[in-house]
Amino acid sequence: MSDDRLSAFLDGELDDAEQRALEARLSHDGALAAELEAVRHSRQLVRGLGPVEPPADFVFAPSGGATDGLAEVVPLDRHRRRRGLLAVAAVTIFFLVLGFASGTRVADVVPPVDDLVDQHAAAAEAMPDAVVDGSFELMPEVEDIDDMGPAMPEMPMVAVYQADGIIQFLYDTDHGPVSVFRQEGTLDAGSLPSTEPMPTEAGMARYLVDAEREIIIIERDGVVFTVVGDLTNHDMVMTAADAVPATDRSVIEQIRRWFGQLT
Amino acid sequence: MTSPTSSEPPVGSVPTWEQVARDHGRFLYTVAYRLTGNHDDTQDLVQEVLLRVQRGLVTYRPGNLSGWLSRITTNVFLDQVRATKRRPTEALPDDADRVIEGGLAADEALAAARLPEHLQQALLALPVDYRAVVVLSDVVGLSYAEIGEALGVPVGTVRSRLHRGRLQLRTALGDDR
Structure with missing residues (x-):
């Protein structure tokens, strides 16, 4: 009902x-x-629907009214980029590096959402095996890659990337790629952009969306997962969000050793 | 959600209708289009709203101008629908006879490319009372209390119409997600 x-x-x-x-x-x-x-x-x-543009010759005037003195209509801003998150990203990565270097758990984490969305897009474009930019590096190819991240039979994992304490698992699906980013720490939800609560099998998550992509952020046992996928691939994004807590810490340690940075 | 880019008039000041047209015209156009689903009806609606704005500014009390404009737009739309006893979803499709200016077809195509047409069609398939609430909530961003005040219905009615509207949208969209 x-x-x-x-x-x-x-x-x-x-x-x-x-x-x-x-x-x-x-x-x-x-x-x-x-x-x-x-x-x-x-x-x-x-x-998420954008503004509607009137025809170029449409004049904003009352029915049957005069139009003298009408100024040009100011266009709507269609870009609501959250530039402030770039600064958050930099601060987050700095403290993550600091935390790992000192061997201590980072207390609070704010996923650098914009950067992660950009990295997801770049990795998806370069899929399956390209180094996409200077910040994330591709993990060396290994045979048992499917065992490293959350197991989702309908979504083969095609690559693993890392950047300063954030590990990205990239999956392929029939409707586009999905990324699961993993970073240790407790979620500082108050510093996130506007999000909504959303239930997952792992518990209550935070949800936000931009023009093209869905982002689901979940904290589980001191690990923060950020799932990113296309808006048109909602079912697979949800599947990934439900599965993320299955990631095993020993696997992460193995990944770190492969990357050769944290041991 | 859609909102005017220009700032609201300073507290205590009343804008002229020209200022409303200049600063809020595209906002009005977007709200009207979400309600009517086609440019011809949208343009008629916007012009009628501006006429009422022109007449109503003398009684306008400075406050939430966007909310006031969207309330007028929605009520004019509902009045028109009820008066003509037809649903705007049954409006004629855009065809060559209606594209009377050279730029209109391009604008139509641009608008269609910007937003999923199936979603706009799903909006239009909603009963008008549900559609009005969905537009005021999710396009304009009004609170339930503001929507209730705008439409003259209790907040509980807003809540149920909005929920049913969203569920119907989900059903109409089917697997297309």
């Missing part, structure tokens, strides 16, 4: 008691979680 609290939940229109009650129910009601997912997806699609 449909529950209109779900839309109110996504829109931040529930009071605290309603929200807690709904979250508790979502944690064990798969059908309700699926409905939340459906509503969230619709909501994001509509919100």
